[in-house]
Structure formats: structure tokens, C-alpha cells
Amino acid sequence: xxxxxxxxQFLSIQEGENLTVYCNSSxxxxxxxxxxQEPGEGPVLLVTVVTGGxxxxxxxxxxxxxxxxxxxxxHITAAQPGDTGLYLCAGANYGGSQGNLIFGKGTKLSVxx
Amino acid sequence: xxxxxxxxxxxxxxxxxxxxxxxxxxMNHNYMYWYRQDPGMGLKLIYYSVxxxxxxxxxxxxxxxxxxxxxxxxxxxxxxxxxxxxSVYFCASSYYRLAASRGNEQFFGPGTRLTVL
Numbered sequence: 001x002x003x004x005x006x007x008x009q010f011l012s013i014q015e016g017e018n019l020t021v022y023c024n025s026s027x028x029x030x031x032x033x034x035x036x037q038e039p040g041e042g043p044v045l046l047v048t049v050v051t052g053g054x055x056x057x058x059x060x061x062x063x064x065x066x067x068x069x070x071x072x073x074x075h076i077t078a079a080q081p082g083d084t085g086l087y088l089c090a091g092a093n094y095g096g097s098q099g100n101l102i103f104g105k106g107t108k109l110s111v112x113x
Numbered sequence: 114x115x116x117x118x119x120x121x122x123x124x125x126x127x128x129x130x131x132x133x134x135x136x137x138x139x140m141n142h143n144y145m146y147w148y149r150q151d152p153g154m155g156l157k158l159i160y161y162s163v164x165x166x167x168x169x170x171x172x173x174x175x176x177x178x179x180x181x182x183x184x185x186x187x188x189x190x191x192x193x194x195x196x197x198x199x200s201v202y203f204c205a206s207s208y209y210r211l212a213a214s215r216g217n218e219q220f221f222g223p224g225t226r227l228t229v230l
Contacts, residue, residue, distance in 0.1 A: 009153070030211060033218065042117070042203050042221030043156075088155065092217040099211035100146070100171065101219065105155040 002027040006104035023089035037086040117222035126194040134189040136204030145187040149200040
């Protein structure tokens with residue numbers, strides 16, 4: 001069974017601080033995505049990474065896919081209250097999951113003004 | 114485009130009752146999915162469909178049924194509601210199943226919050 005472990009589970013920081021969220025697995029994934037979910041809404045895709053070592057930037061958010069395609073990180077610079085939400089990583093594979101997404105349990109981020 | 118829409122937004126059921134959660138997408142996506150999200154547990158796949166008339170079980174299918182008669186609609190049926198089915202249910206759709214450069218980018222509806230008492 002493929003699993004994605006996210007850490008930390010909860011994170012509460014002040015506006016302007018930097019933070020990193022981790023997504024780790026013992027399995028290799030063909031692609032990995034990060035979603036953000038706000039209370040009462042469905043997850044919204046932030047980014048897809050597909051190449052080992054790939055780095056993508058989305059304004060103040062930097063996403064990295066590990067060289068071995070088993071892990072990923074999300075770094076937020078100068079966090080703002082609008083970044084508050086649940087961050088989910090999700091991996092897909094040509095193998096056992098047949099392309100379906102395997103989700104981590106999420107990191108709940110709270111940014112206080 | 115409305116994207117993925119779900120109805121109802123909230124529902125309370127008594128044990129043993131039945132209901133259908135509706136899901137519609139207007140993006141002409143072939144692939145559609147049903148997930149449940151329990152507190153602190155991420156999203157678990159219940160059923161998915163790769164096109165009209167084709168459905169398959171996900172990780173947690175017991176107690177649920179689906180059908181896919183059209184590209185747009187993918188209803189989820191609960192036949193005999195149980196307290197263990199209290200959860201938030203999300204429908205999603207995607208254009209690709211697993212594209213080399215795009216992975217499996219899914220678009221989610223706003224969810225249905227179901228309580229079974």
C-alpha cells in the first residue's frame with residue numbers, strides 16, 4: 001500500500017514568518033500534486049511536479065519534488081493570513097493505484113496577523 | 114463554466130435511510146471520482162469512473178453505489194446509512210488520468226456534509 005506522510009500535522013505561525021511542509025513516502029510516484037483546501041470548500045490544485053528534483057514557484061510558494069520522486073516539500077516565504085488552510089499532497093502512479101491519487105492527511109496551517 | 118457542482122450541501126440522515134448525493138461537471142471530463150474526508154484522515158477514494166457506463170471501486174467502497182449514465186453526472190448512492198458514513202463527501206473530475214506532464218489534476222466540488230444519527 002502506498003502512503004504519503006505529511007508533517008507537521010498542524011502549524012500556527014505569525015504573519016511574515018517562513019515555513020516548510022513535508023510530504024514523504026517510501027514509494028516512488030510518477031507525479032505529485034499539492035492542493036489547498038479552505039474551510040467548507042473542496043481542495044484546489046496549486047501545482048503538479050513530475051520530474052525528480054523539479055522546483056516550481058508560485059509567487060511566495062516554492063514546491064520541490066525529491067530526486068528519487070519519493071518526497072516533496074512546500075515552502076512559503078513571508079506567510080500571510082490568506083495562506084491559512086489545509087495543505088494536501090497527493091501522488092499518482094502508473095502502478096498499483098492505476099493513476100488514481102493517493103492523498104496525505106494534510107497540514108493545517110494558521111497564519112495569524 | 115460552473116466546474117463541479119454538488120447537491121445537497123448539508124444533510125442529516127437517520128440510521129437505515131437512503132439518499133443520493135448528486136455531482137455534475139460541465140468541463141467534459143471523462144474521469145470522475147468520489148472521495149470522503151474524515152477529520153485528520155485526508156481524502157479516501159470511494160468510487161471512480163473512467164467514462165460513461167464504466168465505474169470501479171476505490172479504497173473504501175463498502176456501503177456505497179455509483180452509476181455513470183452520462184459524461185456530466187456521477188451520483189453516489191447510500192442505501193442503508195450508518196453512523197460510520199458521517200463524513201464530508203467530495204466529487205472530483207479530471208481531463209487526464211495520469212498524463213506525463215500533468216499528472217492527475219483533479220477539480221473538486223464544494224462538498225456535501227453528511228451526518229448519520
